[in-house]
Amino acid sequence: MNYRTEKKTFSALMLGLSLLATGCVVTRSTPHKPVAVHTQFSNNDSSATSQELNKQLLFEDKNLVALIDSAVRKNPDVLAAAHRIEVARAYWRYRRGAMLPTLGVEASGGVQKYGDYTMEGVGNFDTNLSPNISENQKIGQPHVPYYFLGLRSNWEIDLWGKLKQQKKAAYHRILASEQGRRLVITSLVADIASRYYELQALDAELDVIEQNIRLQDSALSIAQIQKEVGRTTELGVQQFQAQLLRTKSLYEQIKQQIVQTENEINYLAGRLPQHVARSKNLMDGTLPEVHLAGLPQQILNYRPDVKQAELELEANHADVTAAKAALLPALTISPFAGYSSFNTATLFNPASIAYGIIGGLTGPLLNRSEMKANISRTEAEKQIAYQDYFRSVINAFNEVETTLSDLRFLKNIYELNRQEASVLSNAISTSKELYKVGYATYLEVITAQGNAIEAQINAIETKKNIHLALIALYRSTGGGW
Secondary structure (H helix, E strand, O other), rough: OOOOHHHHHHHHHHHHHHHHHHHHHHHHHHHHOOOOOOOOOOOOOOOOOOOHHHHHHHOOOOHHHHHHHHHHHHHHHHHHHHHHHHHHHHHHOOOHHHHEEEEEEEEEEEEOOOOOOOOHHHHHOOOOHHOOOOHHHHOOOOOOEEEEEEEEEEEEEEOOOOOHHHHHHHHHHHHHHHHHHHEEEEEEEHHHHHHHHHHHHHHHHHHHHHHHHHHHHHHHHHHHHHHHHHOOOOHHHHHHHHHHHHHHHHHHHHHHHHHHHHHHOOOOOOOOOOOOOOOOOHHHHHOOOOOOOOOOOHHHHHHHHHHHHHHHHHEEEEEEEEHHOOOOEEEEEEEEEEEOOHHHHOOOOOOHHEEEEEEEOOOOOOOOOHHHHHHHHHHHHHHHHHHHHHHHHHHHHHHHHHHHHHHHHHHHHHHHHHHHHHHHHHHHHHHHHHHHOOOOOOOHHHHHHHHHHHHHHHHHHHHHHHHHHHHHHHHHHHOOO
């Protein structure tokens, strides 16, 4: 076969493969549509972003800021999230490298004996090999040595965008992992802040209990005096004693809860159990005014869980496109250059320089079912990613709506709790004075004291819940630190 015939044959082969390729057009998946949400939040009556919630409302307490800073540096979940980003970046570098040609140094040697009745054997026997073989090897077919030292390369040309889409998927997963780290940090900040305000609420309840212990101890002394002068009975004294013991028991329970909450904060902050420094009593400050600025779509787009789900959806979309492109023929070019010889003595002779290039289109034939199965898998994973994205958007919108509603109602509840606690605190003094002069029974005094404690604790719990709702709003609007 002469050179012209070989050229025509090769051209026909390339033309046939090109026609095969054009018949296998990659069908791209329909891009996902963003989830539509309402144009405004129904419970929002004014204007602050989550960043303003962060700086102005939640984290102006220096002790709380110090706790969170320690946690962000030391918490195992945050550190693991940072390593997940590094894993995603390494995979992206791997996919980026797949688009470039490989280049390696090769030093190889070998020996081969051709068969007596083969084209290689007939063509090479006692011709060009004569100087390279010994006299006793010239009888029959020789053992032919071979040495090569040089460079070899391999490069897959990205005709259909398969490698580009794989790189794109890896890049979106880097971004998704970064949003995942933001989500971990936001959750950590919210958890620590919530427990910090719970700790302040427990401190406030402890103060209330201490005050009531002093009041009940005073009432018990009055009852004992009243008994001595015959104006009350032993039953009345015992009732006051029982109430005082119950309140002291509640005091110990709150101290136990304080230790538990401190240990939870220390765990989140990545440190051993120790006292948690905290600022003023929860009840000393005024209620913060909360205003949420921005359209719902803008606020939701800042949420790390929504952005992470969206980026995962983009990555899965790229996976589908790459899987479909894998069905098409791949063009590979393999050049080489170096020294090649049958004898090590002449390996570095200029005449031993060898170079060449091989190129070809390779398309799947028998393993197409495997690749089609991979397409089905990536399509299903994309649908899962879309449902995750859809769920995250709906959940985010509902969380903001619920939190804004909670804040509005909790403020009204707190005002009523505060008024009730004030009235019942005055009722304690009134009942004691009436008891002294015989116009009130010991049961009325005990009832007044018990109601006052309950009202004061309810007010503390409601104010704590307002702060927890603020933290929930900070989390639901994107958080950050």
